[in-house]
Amino acid sequence: SNDQQPKEQKLRGEEVAKHNNDKDCWVIIHGRVYDVTEFKEEHPGGKSIILKWAGKDATETYNPIHPPDTLDKFLDKSKHLGEVNMDTVEQEKEFDPDEEERQERIKRMPILEQCYNLMDFEAVARRVMKKTAWAYYSSGSDDEITMRENHSAFHKIWFRPRILHDVENIDLSTQMLGTKVDIPFYVTATALGKLGNSEGEVILTRGAKKHNVIQMIPTLASCSFDEIVDARQGDQAQWLQLYVNKDRAITERIIKHAENRGCRGLFITVDAPQLGRREKDMRSKFSDVGSNVQNTGGDNVDRSQGAARAISSFIDPSLSWKDIPWFLGVTSMPILLKGVQRVEDVIRAIEVGVQGVVLSNHGGRQLDFARSGIEVLAEVMPVLRERNWQDRIEIYIDGGIRRSTDIIKALCLGARGVGIGRPFLYAMSAYGLPGVDRAMQLLKDEMEMNMRLIGCSKVDQLNPTLLDTRGLSMHSTSVPADTLGMTIYDPLVNPQEKAK
Numbered sequence: 193s194n195d196q197q198p199k200e201q202k203l204r205g206e207e208v209a210k211h212n213n214d215k216d217c218w219v220i221i222h223g224r225v226y227d228v229t230e231f232k233e234e235h236p237g238g239k240s241i242i243l244k245w246a247g248k249d250a251t252e253t254y255n256p257i258h259p260p261d262t263l264d265k266f267l268d269k270s271k272h273l274g275e276v277n278m279d280t281v282e283q284e285k286e287f288d289p290d291e292e293e294r295q296e297r298i299k300r301m302p303i304l305e306q307c308y309n310l311m312d313f314e315a316v317a318r319r320v321m322k323k324t325a326w327a328y329y330s331s332g333s334d335d336e337i338t339m340r341e342n343h344s345a346f347h348k349i350w351f352r353p354r355i356l357h358d359v360e361n362i363d364l365s366t367q368m369l370g371t372k373v374d375i376p377f378y379v380t381a382t383a384l385g386k387l388g389n390s391e392g393e394v395i396l397t398r399g400a401k402k403h404n405v406i407q408m409i410p411t412l413a414s415c416s417f418d419e420i421v422d423a424r425q426g427d428q429a430q431w432l433q434l435y436v437n438k439d440r441a442i443t444e445r446i447i448k449h450a451e452n453r454g455c456r457g458l459f460i461t462v463d464a465p466q467l468g469r470r471e472k473d474m475r476s477k478f479s480d481v482g483s484n485v486q487n488t489g490g491d492n493v494d495r496s497q498g499a500a501r502a503i504s505s506f507i508d509p510s511l512s513w514k515d516i517p518w519f520l521g522v523t524s525m526p527i528l529l530k531g532v533q534r535v536e537d538v539i540r541a542i543e544v545g546v547q548g549v550v551l552s553n554h555g556g557r558q559l560d561f562a563r564s565g566i567e568v569l570a571e572v573m574p575v576l577r578e579r580n581w582q583d584r585i586e587i588y589i590d591g592g593i594r595r596s597t598d599i600i601k602a603l604c605l606g607a608r609g610v611g612i613g614r615p616f617l618y619a620m621s622a623y624g625l626p627g628v629d630r631a632m633q634l635l636k637d638e639m640e641m642n643m644r645l646i647g648c649s650k651v652d653q654l655n656p657t658l659l660d661t662r663g664l665s666m667h668s669t670s671v672p673a674d675t676l677g678m679t680i681y682d683p684l685v686n687p688q689e690k691a692k
């Protein structure tokens with residue numbers, strides 16, 4: 193807060209404004225002044241974003257990307273120059289030509305009760321979210337083929353429902369890594385929650401508590417790890433999603449802290465040695481100030497790519513199978529590999545001794561033309577059953593889960609549960625906690641109905657005979673002409689162009 197020091201002792205805005213260049217650079221964050229003249233050279237997000245706000249109040253741009261404890265962690269105390277008298281600081285709003293129209297769209301947005309399925313939240317979010325936030329959440333890599341395949345793959349699987357089974361009482365509950373949950377989905381790790389809602393990931397924590405499902409805490413959350421854990425209530429279960437840092441001492445500290453704070457699973461993300469190339473994200477405003485951190489790869493391609501790039505330069509691309517025993521040695525939490533994409537790697541995961549895998553392509557945000565989680569699951573389970581290994585690990589999938597029938601299909605094929613990402617981000621961005629609450633309740637209502645209609649009263653009755661998967665490996669050759677693609681995922685028009 194900005195009221196510890198008496199006003200006259202505080203720095204004045206006009207003083208800060210003098211330090212506004214490459215040689216002498218101060219910024220204001222949350223009412224405090226920081227000398228970032230040296231730091232900006234090593235800023236993962238590149239130095240242009242800092243110079244853009246030199247001498248000014250950068251809080252609004254800073255907030256969604258950096259957890260609150262970032263400056264204490266990474267900027268030497270000698271550069272913390274104390275408080276500024278905010279009355280003397282002229283607030284400079286980031287000009288966004290779309291903002292006025294967006295406010296109009298917010299006034300006209302549907303009331304929450306008009307959302308009947310998870311795609312409704314997506315449609316509303318696209319209209320009411322800031323363009324940069326929508327770009328970051330909705331983008332997939334390259335031509336976004338895999339992002340669309342993730343959902344359309346479920347359309348290639350049909351049910352063979354059974355009849356005349358007592359389905360009066362439906363029990364959707366199951367266990368994930370030993371934790372009982374109300375319904376077989378978890379909230380998967382998605383970065384930068386404050387891009388969509390100023391409260392960030394703690395909203396997902398509260399929604400997960402209300403519906404007794406597990407939240408996977410992202411390494412790249414906007415909220416600090418401890419804020420998200422502190423938002424937990426009672427014996428609410430959380431997992432940690434880990435991007436492995438080149439500096440293993442930092443990684444070890446993060447893992448041990450997570451275990452001490454009661455995390456019940458460690459999900460090592462293995463499909464992102466480098467964050468994918470997401471063109472909507474690149475087009476959005478982050479690109480004009482995006483990081484050029486990719487130049488570390490030595491190539492001279494200007495890869496100033498959106499928020500994703502800016503926040504991921506610490507990730508260790510050298511991570512490999514030989515490193516896994518080290519992780520097994522630093523924690524007693526169950527360890528799972530998130531982003532496994534073929535059966536050979538599931539076999540190897542079992543042999544190396546981890547407790548589970550998430551069959552996932554990162555929501556289509558990494559390698560385009562990677563297959564959907566559900567298709568990989570259909571490849572994996574028969575091979576494990578041949579070896580009688582199907583119970584050796586817990587298998588999850590994520591990507592494109594939008595209906596309870598998607599969840600049911602995954603469990604019929606042998607998954608323990610599924611991860612859901614974007615739908616809860618959109619619900620949170622458009623309607624806050626009530627949105628997340630409704631999205632989860634809709635899935636519960638759908639799932640109870642569909643379990644009844646497929647002829648099962650408990651999830652452990654779900655099995656492959658209830659499915660016809662013959663169409664699963666047929667991939668549409670052209671970009672799927674899905675209305676979703678036409679109506680929702682339009683290419684981001686640069687707001688400046690429209691303003692002309």
Ligand SMILES: Cc1cc2c(cc1C)[n+](S(=O)(=O)[O-])c1c(=O)[nH]c(=O)nc-1n2C[C@H](O)[C@H](O)[C@H](O)COP(=O)(O)O
Pocket residue numbers: 328329330342380381382383410411412433461467500530552553554555556557590591592593611612613614615
């Ligand atoms: C939508 C989204 C997904 C991200 C995500 C951010 C967003 C906005 N981020 S990312 O910035 O690096 O790409 C993460 C992340 O921090 N770590 C991770 O393991 N997966 C990340 N994922 C992937 C996520 O965990 C699921 O694999 C994916 O969201 C599942 O697909 P749906 O969104 O269709 O449910």
